[in-house]
Amino acid sequence: MMSGSWTRRMLVIRWGLLAFTALTLLYLVMPTFIVVPMSFSSQSYLSFPPPGWSTKWYAQMLARPDYPAAFINSLKVGVSVALLSAILGTLAALGLVRGRVPGERSLVSLILAPLMLPQIILAIGMYPIMAKLGIIGTTAGLVIAHTIVSLPLVYITVSAALRSYPATYEIAAMTLGANWWNCFWHVTFPMIRLGVGVGAILAFAFSFDELILALFLAGPESRTLPRLLWNDLRVYVTPIIAAATTLVLCLSFVLLGLAAWLQRNAQRKEARS
């Protein structure tokens, strides 16, 4: 009798926990996916489910000159950020993982810090410096700012890749006659390119979504999509935003899927050898 009520109570707790987990996961995902049907709504007011379906918000979005321009700006900035942080992050990871650098711990903290600190502080700090250097409001300025924050992402993925194989590969290449560049190009890079690729994708994804730095450092010419969405959101909530948001979501998922696919491939390759 005692034990019967005990097991029943355990069962209730078990199912309660499962239900709670399911609800939490729903809470995490649902709001994002409400936006997608919203963008196909036939009505301008926000209701769910939409009373009818149409693609007019997408058409209106494309008809407005600022949305396509912002989208292209975001792509331009994102690709540049991905390239630049891939180069700088890989250099930093090579130096810190393979080299015996004095003060290594503080250097690693310095590299990771921009990712940990609130972006508003970086924005406040960079604004006057970039004004002094004459790159405030330019695409170049925004690219540099985003690179500072996404460099740690590449550093993390590439240093993990470098730690996954022994340093003797590079030393072997050098004894066989490869100079620094040949050693990197023929040996190191083929071994770490997945880490570099995943890091670059993360850097692009970060830049593509980033708002606060763009808010302070971008000018009218370099206005990115999140910045434009922000401006519109503060004025009025229209389904055009939902349409743009859906597009951004699609791009994010493609990138996330690509990164996951690259990593899975790498793991499978590792398992094979």
Added chain:
Amino acid sequence: MNAERLAAARRKAWTLQHGYIAMLVLPCLVLCVFFVWPMLMVLLRSFTDPTLNIDNYVEIFARPAYLRVLWNTLVVAFTVTVLCLLISYPVAAVIAGFKGGLLNLCFALILIPFWTSTVIRTYAWMVLFQRKGVLNGFLQQVGLIDQPLELMRNFIGVQIGMVHVLLPFMILPLLSTLRGIDPVYMRAAGVLGANPVRAFLHVYLPLSMPGISAGVLLVFITALGFFITPALLGSERQMMIAMLIEQQVSVTVNWPLASALSTLLLVVTISIYLVYERLQRRIAAGVLA
């Protein structure tokens, strides 16, 4: 002669280490110009603009309006962290027991919002929470309420939005720690006569501390500097420090005060991080001892 020759050779000697250190020059240069210099300037400006004194800080702590913003920031960051922990812990514990496809599905569901921009997610909450929004519409249709609920422009809206954004930051570190706990420990505790509550308190909970501390650190630090969610879902009354900084720059153009506020946020963030590192090291040392 020999010593001379060696000394000459040593001066131009090729060294592997020098090559690797040379690779750090470019990244460090970029970081110095666009990260270290800006941070130092913020610090400097907060003390020297307009004159060399601590007036900017005095102003922050003397004005009730500013003090309220600081208080808001701490309270919101704290409650959001606690809420995240309370929600995440059982969820992570349940998911940690999953395997295969179910586990991957859960990971995907946690990662999808993680990789969705905060602007977009906050927009989704606005769609849900507006007076004529989805949630009010639904509740009115069902007949639970007559008048639309005020879900935005208050702390509840801000907190629901922030918890939503920050939940993955808590679940992920917890999950990685909980998945590392061998179920043998819990079974052993049961065999040794501990009831489930005691086994949880004395075995499972202590073993999950690294995940808890990492999650709490991440969520609290990120919450302190939050801008987008409180700005869109809250009102003036729910202002947090990042919003105040933005306002000082773009509305009142008071750079010295913005610098002082930024310095404050910077110092608090770094201090929390340092305390965390200390604790981590002590935990690690304790485990080894």
Added chain:
Amino acid sequence: MTTLAASGMGATVRYDGVAKAYGAVHALRPTTFEIGSGELVSIIGPSGSGKTTLLGVTAGYITPTAGGILIDDRDITGVAPFRRNIGMVFQNYSLFPHMTVAENIAFPLKMRGMAEGERRERVSQMLQTVRLDGFGDRRPSQLSGGQQQRVALARAAVYGPLLLLMDEPLSALDKNLREEMQYEIKQFQRSLGATVLYVTHDQNEAAAMSDRIGIMNEGRLVQVGTARDLYEHPSSRFVASFLGEANLFQVLSRSATADGLDIETAEGGRLRAAAREGSVACVRPESIRIGPADGSYENRLTGRVTDAVYTAGSLRYRVDLPSGMAVTVRQPSERDVVLHPPGSEVELAWRASDTILVEEG
């Protein structure tokens, strides 16, 4: 093969007080010695004794803090590894996993700007030499350990380096394969006339392969010589106990006599030894006779057998002396040899010439 030998393998190497310190830690203390042309010298020693540092300094990826290295009288101390023309075989082989076997072997030739056609010819020649014909298109991960080992060897030798360095190349292989590869490497080295510096932790391997063996301890090259030299004339307590087995007696006092040396030891009382300097007396287990012996054995001790083990071809005893010291004795097990059971009192005897005096340290 002739083309390889002609390109100058088999240089002489001179270490001229070369040393490496990391702050206060001396990984390699000033080391001076020479390797002759076509000689295979093994370096053995416990881990952390400086073997790997010596290799690194020679290959060039570790820069020495003092001294220098000369190859064929050219000072290469400050020269980058990729300009040294030295070949190295690594412990884990370090075959590039993203290249095929042929690409791996061609890599050093490509780095030297050799034309594609010539490169292919050399690679196939080399694959033949290491008996891996037809394996050129495989990936290293598709080969067995022994095959990978041979590819690594081929890659390190294909460009006719002045010197071949090998860092425990056989440690990843199982015992039988290891012995076969020892022979193969030796053959390979002889046919090329290559100078080889070979690092291993296995003294049998070193003895089987090398012309000379160097023993390292705590960053110091303590003794260099042939395997026999080292075994019969160790210079120190460390060498005596590191190479093979040794019974060591602490010398308290010594007095020269007409035909040798009388020494007083802590563990064995008065012993007779061949005249030599040293404060430790070393007696090899196989030079001790167990049981009654004739007058030609100057040293006699009694003890109690505490353990007797029969191992392939020999009997191994552990005999406790009255002083408490345990002496190891090894005897070939011939048919008529009497087995002394544990517990029995026995007499141990050995010749004065078998008491080798060595230095402390």
